[in-house]
Amino acid sequence: MFKKLFGQKKNDKEVKLVAALTGEIIPIERVEDPVFAQKMAGDGLAIVPTQGEVVAPISGKVTHLFDTHHAIGITTKEGLEILIHIGIDTVKLDGKGFNAYVEVGDEVKQGERLITVDLNLLKESGFAISTPIVITNGEVVAEQKVLATGNVIAGEDEILSILLK
Known part of the structure; x- marks a missing residue:
């Protein structure tokens, strides 16, 4: 009741992530890689993409971009660190099928295009296309809530609410 009347405590901060890809939300536990499925890399969810454009799920700074462009890290001004890992074991493609539109150090806005990926190439090469999005x-997280199930549209549908400590 107190929170409803007076809102969050002053030091609480909620941030919302939008879908980084268009596709179907799946629980992180269903990702084909145990590192992600067992939340060793962090908690979150995954999207099985139907389109190959990856957008920023949140505004922040690009703090990691693998040379192979299969994974990217963004850090928000609040200090939240997000990793988007496109497909499973796709590092083995050595960058083939991936194009990055940003570099480490770039400030990005929520919904801005980060990377494009040839999903057909990934599938034809035998790679799972599930894309974990993890904290x-x-x-730094007090509470995490999944906001979407089923199909989502990149840059539009909110997928996660994160309450920071």
Whole structure:
């Protein structure tokens, strides 16, 4: 009741992530890689994409971009660290099928295009296309809530609400 009347405590901060890809939301536990499925890389969810454009799920700074462009990290001004890992074991493609539109150090806005990927190439090469979106520094998270199930549209549908400590 107190929170309803007076809102969150002053130091609480809620941030919302939008879908980084168009596709179907699946629980992180269903990802084909145990590192993600067992939340060793962080908690979150995954999207099985139907389109190959990856957008920023939240505004922030690009803090990691693998040379192979299969994974990207964004850190928000609040210090939340997000990792988007496109497909499973796709590092083995050595960048083939991936194009990055940003570099480490770039400030990005929620919904801005980050990477494009040839999903057909990934599938034809035998790689799972499930794309985990995880919080890699869970120690700053007080509460995490999944906001969407089923199909989502990149840059539009809210997928996660994160309440920071």
